[in-house]
Amino acid sequence: MTRPQVEPWVPADDRGLAYGDGLFETILVRDGEPLLWPQHMARLGRGCQRLGIPMPAAAELDGLPAQAGPGLKVLKLILTRGSGGRGYFAPPIAKPRLLWQAFDFAPQPQHWESGVRVRHCRLQLSIQPLLAGLKHLNRLENVLARSEWDDPDVAEGVLCDTQGHLVEATCMNLFWQRRGCLETPRLDGSGVAGTLRAVLMERLEINEVTMGPEVLAEAEAVWLGNSVQGLWPVVRLDDADGSRQLNWTLGPVHRTLQGKAHELLGYPATFAR
Structure with a gap:
């Protein structure tokens, strides 16, 4: 298993770089x-099992x-299948490459306090049950969806799949309360x-x-x-053209669900009404 202290660069034949053949985790x-x-x-273990990559x-x-050091950090782990194979055909015995980086992080308390404005995205997520739920390295759909707006007042974009079903936001999961019950999209076809x-x-x-x-x-x-x-509580949802x-x-x-989530992360769990 290659670690960044030994090999601080990724060779051009790494399958994660060439094909997105790998997984990642972003950890507070x-x-x-x-x-x-x-x-x-x-989740990393499930991804390794599904992709056939040995778990570190x-x-x-x-x-x-x-x-990662003192203070509040984000640790990003990247696990690729490593180098080898011929084209898309993966090597029969993978030699995974594990990379990591840590960086300072400051949350956005104004989003907790005041809520956020979000919008629908035009891009529709493809449906692939074998990859659904995984945090794999091929995130081109998310990149394209995030490129649909540059308005700093819009915090996120909501995504549907090609069948028109709600899935997630570009980098966050989606929850709502309806008729007193909490709901979230089923992620058996796409999404993280x-x-x-x-x-x-x-x-x-x-x-x-669904x-x-x-x-x-x-x-x-x-x-x-x-x-x-x-x-983040959502206070406004725009269409894909930016209209309310x-x-x-x-x-x-x-605040009830937000408080329960924030207790898990060490963030403020109570807010002014």
């Missing part, structure tokens, strides 16, 4: 302690968060199964549903969230 680390580490390792030893992975989403679903009754974007008009509250940024489509007023219903 507070003073050397990783948040939601079991969930991140479980726990001893090799478990020591990395401490190397986030680690914050996973732990919230373990602890709360959140129904996975619904089109029209369901959001019935929602009492909408949130976007991931394990780095926490949970739906609004929500911040209230106690938003």
Whole structure:
């Protein structure tokens, strides 16, 4: 297993670089302690099993968060199949390459406090059950979706799949409350199964549903969230042209789920009403 201290560059024949043949995890680390580490390792393990890439030893992975240093950091782990093979045909015995980087992180408390404006994206996510849920290295759909707007007042973009079903935002999972019940899109065809989403679903009754974007008009509250940024209440949803489509007023219903999510990440769990 190649580590960046030994080989701080990626060779041109690395399959992750050439084909997106690999996985990554983005982990919030507070003073050397990783948040939601079991969930991140479980997702990495599922991805390794599905792609046929050997999972790094726990001893090799478990020591990395401490190397991120003091304060609030983000640790990014990148695991590729390594070099070798011929074209798309992968080598029969993979020699994975593990890379990592850590960088300072400052969250955006104004998004927690005041909520965010988001928009629909024109891009539709392809449906591929074999890759659904994985945080694999081929993220071109997300890159293209994120290029659809440059308005700094728009925090995120909501994505549907090619059948018109809600999936996620460009880098966050989607949640809403409808008729008093929490719901989130089912991710059996596309999308990334986030680690914050996973732990919230373990602890709360959140129904996975297959619904089109029209369901959001019935929602009492909408949130976007991931394990780095926490949970953002959505207060405005625009269409793909940037015109206002739906609004929500911040209230106690938003703060309840947000507080539960933030307790897991060490972020503020209570806010002014």
